[in-house]
Amino acid sequence: MVSINYAFREICCKIVYYGPGLSGKTTNLIYIHKKAPSQTKGELISLATDADRTLYFDFLPLDIGQVQGFSTKFQLYTVPGQVYYNATRKLVLRGVDGLVFVADSQAAKLEENIESMHNLMENLEEYGYVLEELPMIMQYNKRDLEEVSSIEELERVLNPRGLLYFEAVAVKGVGIFDTLKCVSKLVLEKARGKSEPEEKKELVSVVAQPKVFVPPSARKEELELKSVPEKVSESEVLEERAEKELEKAESVDKVEEVEQVEQIKPIEKAEKVEKIEKMEEAERVEREEKIEEVEKLKEKTLIQSQSEIKRETLEAKKALEKEILEQPAEVATTEKTKHFLQEKIITSPMLKQKKTKSAWGGFLWRWIEKIAGRR
Amino acid sequence: MQEDNLIIYEDEIEKIDRALIKLIKGAEAKCALLVDKDGHLITRQGFTHSLDTTALAVLLAGSFASTREIARLVGEPEFSVLFHQGKRDHIHISLVGERSILVIIFDDRTTIGMVRLYAKECGEELASILVQALQGKKKSEPAIDSDFTASAEDRLNDIFKDEN
Numbered sequence: 001m002v003s004i005n006y007a008f009r010e011i012c013c014k015i016v017y018y019g020p021g022l023s024g025k026t027t028n029l030i031y032i033h034k035k036a037p038s039q040t041k042g043e044l045i046s047l048a049t050d051a052d053r054t055l056y057f058d059f060l061p062l063d064i065g066q067v068q069g070f071s072t073k074f075q076l077y078t079v080p081g082q083v084y085y086n087a088t089r090k091l092v093l094r095g096v097d098g099l100v101f102v103a104d105s106q107a108a109k110l111e112e113n114i115e116s117m118h119n120l121m122e123n124l125e126e127y128g129y130v131l132e133e134l135p136m137i138m139q140y141n142k143r144d145l146e147e148v149s150s151i152e153e154l155e156r157v158l159n160p161r162g163l164l165y166f167e168a169v170a171v172k173g174v175g176i177f178d179t180l181k182c183v184s185k186l187v188l189e190k191a192r193g194k195s196e197p198e199e200k201k202e203l204v205s206v207v208a209q210p211k212v213f214v215p216p217s218a219r220k221e222e223l224e225l226k227s228v229p230e231k232v233s234e235s236e237v238l239e240e241r242a243e244k245e246l247e248k249a250e251s252v253d254k255v256e257e258v259e260q261v262e263q264i265k266p267i268e269k270a271e272k273v274e275k276i277e278k279m280e281e282a283e284r285v286e287r288e289e290k291i292e293e294v295e296k297l298k299e300k301t302l303i304q305s306q307s308e309i310k311r312e313t314l315e316a317k318k319a320l321e322k323e324i325l326e327q328p329a330e331v332a333t334t335e336k337t338k339h340f341l342q343e344k345i346i347t348s349p350m351l352k353q354k355k356t357k358s359a360w361g362g363f364l365w366r367w368i369e370k371i372a373g374r375r
Numbered sequence: 376m377q378e379d380n381l382i383i384y385e386d387e388i389e390k391i392d393r394a395l396i397k398l399i400k401g402a403e404a405k406c407a408l409l410v411d412k413d414g415h416l417i418t419r420q421g422f423t424h425s426l427d428t429t430a431l432a433v434l435l436a437g438s439f440a441s442t443r444e445i446a447r448l449v450g451e452p453e454f455s456v457l458f459h460q461g462k463r464d465h466i467h468i469s470l471v472g473e474r475s476i477l478v479i480i481f482d483d484r485t486t487i488g489m490v491r492l493y494a495k496e497c498g499e500e501l502a503s504i505l506v507q508a509l510q511g512k513k514k515s516e517p518a519i520d521s522d523f524t525a526s527a528e529d530r531l532n533d534i535f536k537d538e539n
Contacts (some may be wrong), residue, residue: 003381003415004519007388011519012415040534045430047437056437061429064534067527075414075433091440095413177535181528188527191380192519 001095002191004070012073013187014095015180018120019102020112021053021081024141024170028102029060029076031173032180040064054080057092064184074184081116090123098187099136100179102170103158105148110157117158131161135186138165139179144172381411381474387508388418394500395420402493404481405464409501410436412474421480431478439468439476456494458487469494472502 003012017025026046033044042061049055058078063071077096079089101120103113124131138159140151151167159165164182168175395407399421406421408428414436419428439457446454457468467479467490477498481490 001380001413002519003411003413004383005388005415005417006382006384007418014413014415037534043427043430045434056441059430059433061433064527064530067530068523070523072527072530075429087444088441091437091444094440095411095415181531181535184531185524185528188519188524192521192524 002097002187008071009069010071010073011067011191012075013097013184013191014075014077015098015100015183015187016092016096017076017078017100017102018093018116019079019081019141020104020109020116021083023081023102023104023109023113023116024168025078025081025102026052026054026058027170028100028139028168028176028179029058029078031170031176032062032076033060035173035177036062053082054078055085056080056088072188074187076180083115083119086119086123089119090126093120093123093127096129097135097190098183099134100139100183101136101158102139102141102168103154105140105142105154106145107147107149110149110153113154113158133190135183135190136163137179137183137186138163139168139175140165141168141170143167143174144169381413381415381417383417383508387504390504391418391501392420394497394504398479398493398497402479402481402490403485404479404490404493406480407497408432408435408478408480409471410476410478412436412440412476417475435466435468435478436476439470456491467491467494469498471498472505475501475505477501 001014004010005012017028019025026048029044033041040063042063045059047054047056047058057080058076060076062074062076064074065071077092079085079092099120101117121131124134140154142148151165155162155165166175166179166182168179170176391409395409395418398404399407404421406419406423406426408419408423408431409417410432411417414433416428416432442454442457446452453470455470457466459466459468464480464482465487467481467487469477469479471477477494479490479494
């Protein structure tokens with residue numbers, strides 16, 4: 001599915017490198033990334049395991065620049081080759097515009113190549129691709145190794161449709177750009193064929209051959225069923241959809257409920273919005289009321305605090321007055337004690353003796369004796 | 376082929392861009408991308424200059440595709456919303472219509488709830504735009520003619536001529 005974006009003037013094509021594990025798909029992309037001019041290439045993204053095996057995909061965007069006013073881009077993808085990664089491998093194939101099947105030429109790997117080709121066909125059919133319409137080329141890689149299968153044998157086994165093929169040595173870059181150029185051309189021709197259906201016949205002669213891989217019968221039926229609604233006109237499609245929806249609604253009650261819920265949801269939304277607005281208004285009113293209350297409270301507290309302060313000051317004053325009143329009494333008591341002490345000191349017999357005149361007389365007498373003795 | 380070419384015109388992109396800008400402003404997201412399920416970027420809005428949007432689109436589409444397979448294995452038809460939480464930036468991915476993915480990158484300036492709300496609204500709008508685009512597609516003129524393929528071939532030969 002080529003993406004054409006008129007707003008960005010951009011055409012985008014998806015090319016997938018498919019093939020068995022270790023056949024050199026990622027090596028193809030690495031070489032292109034290494035050698036392509038820097039203005040054309042983007043960053044190479046590799047979703048790989050620790051052992052450098054592709055886990056999901058490798059991705060390399062290529063921009064070949066302006067072609068008739070359109071920036072033309074190719075997105076190159078690889079798939080994980082190992083058999084057990086089929087789930088992710090299939091995802092990469094979604095919306096593919098062109099395919100490169102990278103086959104390992106070694107004789108021992110022939111079985112793996114065949115298996116991978118069958119897997120590719122199965123996956124494409126599951127997506128509902130018509131094989132003849134999908135641009136695809138073959139790349140027989142590792143031609144430099146010994147013990148490789150002959151081209152004739154590979155063609156016979158892998159390429160019954162007679163698609164174009166290239167011999168390659170991916171590690172040395174042999175045949176890589178030839179492959180890329182060829183598949184790009186096929187993809188663009190195919191895109192042109194889509195937009196100009198009259199010229200389609202020429203394309204088919206270039207791309208595809210009458211031999212088609214035979215899909216399992218059951219899947220064919222599925223394909224037919226899938227392809228029916230695409231051809232039907234839009235009104236009929238809409239009718240069918242409506243019928244399907246009705247059937248679903250009848251068959252499963254839950255589905256009906258879900259649908260009802262979905263229908264109700266917009267109304268609920270409007271109601272919710274109204275509710276939210278009402279709630280907001282109520283909140284605002286509440287807030288204003290609260291603010292008023294708070295202000296009142298503040299005023300009250302101010303008055304209270306002022307009165308408290310007055311009370312306190314009064315109390316303090318009273319206390320001070322009391323203290324002042326009590327203080328002289330205390331002073332009196334101290335004076336009394338002083339007098340008492342003085343009385344006690346005076347009345348004590350020791351002090352009495354010291355302070356008697358006889359002591360002074362004795363002192364004088366001793367002093368007179370000292371002077372008389374010297375003489 | 377399974378599906379027709381994805382063709383997008385300027386007036387559709389304008390409509391989509393307007394919806395994305397509204398989403399970014401409303402949800403206070405960093406940027407929003409609309410990606411095709413196959414990994415093609417349809418359009419982008421917001422601060423995307425520092426991002427490799429091509430690679431981002433491809434990887435996100437891959438991530439979404441693998442999640443859908445997981446859903447199928449679990450028995451769900453599809454996980455319609457995917458959310459990646461990071462330390463600074465987070466990514467919200469949601470399905471739009473049948474073949475597009477809306478990717479919103481946002482940080483802690485907003486909340487996941489806001490992003491989800493706006494993503495759902497925007498998704499419905501985008502889905503209707505894309506349906507209209509598909510219906511009006513048949514009137515379109517062919518973009519790729521024989522001259523185009525010829526000149527594209529010349530470009531390819533020019534670019535890779537030294538490598539052969």
